Amino acid sequence: MDLYKLLMERTEEEEKILKDRRKVEKGLYTDEKDFVIQREKFLSPEKMIMVRKHTRFVDFPNHKHNYIEINYVYSGQLKQTIGEEKITLQQGDLLFLNQHIEHEIEACGNEDLVINFIIHPQFFDDVLMYLSSETIENKIGDFFISSLFNQTQAGQYLHFVVDEIQSIQEWVHKIIQEIMQPTVLSESTIKLYMGLLMIELIKHSDKVKSQRQQYIDYQFVMESLTYIEQNYQNASLYDLADKLNQPHYSLSKAIKQATKHTFKELLQDKRLNKSKELLHHSNLPIASIIEEVGYSNISYFYRIFKRKYGYTPKNLRRSYNKS
Incomplete structure (x- = not known):
């Protein structure tokens, strides 16, 4: 894949900007009054991650987005202002932006080729299983916790100056290629590659610059998320507290304080996400799926499933089959 040649081609949006000297066409990015770029404009319901070339030749006004964004500079440079800070x-640089960050971007020139990763926050639920609290340097762990659980509305970013780290550059390019040239195994492959990329970034955490927030004590949160990921069928707060040698009430409080969710809510969300995945990618009967994810009360499952997704499991599976 000749990525450079592909990125150099002008998009329809870029051609219009050059021809009419237009500003950013807000309707391409959001339906909201405020300039909050919506992931729904780029991600289909079944997709968790995609890449998009950053539009050149135009200043992007101050905006937010309801997804986690990664900017990757393929060539040239990217200038932006986050809060009062110019970056x-x-x-080769990577910039992680959480979903509450507010920033504005200067117009890129013809040779400034930037790839934007648009990532549903839930995508990192799976990526985090590759990591542990001992391996994550504070500002990296704090970024993901706050991004996943809306810890702060102020926004955070991580700027990795890693152009000379060959392993990181290779993983980024592998992810881009997998997204742009998908196969039946791409979804699983991308999660694996992203997990390996995170590990490489953590190894080189001395290369990261960040907007420092008041860090949370996330050690037990990371271990709790890993526990739920691996034991969602039979997980319980008491079992987790026993494994971590912590009183269940203090552990519950720590989880709530860090994520704004209770242990029960985190567990339920994981089970529902897993059931949705099984409805989409397996032929298991719905009753078997309900049992598989750890529920015995079918009517209760149907009620919480419809409350979360707006569909019954049967109707959601039918929509998947049609598509």
């Missing part, structure tokens, strides 16, 4: 990304 210039050079070739």
Whole structure:
């Protein structure tokens, strides 16, 4: 894949900007009054991650987005202002932006080729299983916790100056290629690659610059998320507290304080997400799926499932089959 040649081609949006000297066409990015770029404009319901070339030749006004964004500078540079801080990304740099960050971007020139990763926050539920609290340096762990659980409305970013780290550049390119040239195994492959990329970034955490927030004590949160990921069928707060050698009430309080969710809510969300995945990718009977994810009360499952997704399991599976 000749990515450079592909990125150099002008998009329809870029052609219009050059021809008419237009500003950003807000309707392409959001339906909201405020400039909050919506992931729904780019991600279909069944997709968790995609890449999109950053539009050149136009200033992007101050905006937010309801997804986690990663800017990757393929060539040239990217200048932006986050809050009051001006940041210039050079070739090979990565910038992680959580879903509450507010920033504005200067117009890119013809040779400034930037790839934007648009990522549903839930995507990192699976990526986090590759990591442990001992391996995550504070600002990296705090970024993901706050991104996943809306810990702060102020926004955070991580700027990785990693152009000379060959392993990181290779993983980024592998992810881009997998997204742009998908196969039946791409979804699983991308999660694996992203997990390996995170590990490489953590190894080189000395290369990260961040907007420092008041860090949370996330050690037990990370271990709790890993426990839920691996034991969602039979997980319980008391069992987790026993494994961590913590009183269940203090552990419950720590989880709630860090994520704004109770242990029960986190567990329920994991079970429902897993059931949705099984409805989409398996032929198991619905009753078997309900049992598989750890529920015995079918009517209760139907009620919480419809409350979360707006469909019954049967109707959701039918929609998947049609598509």
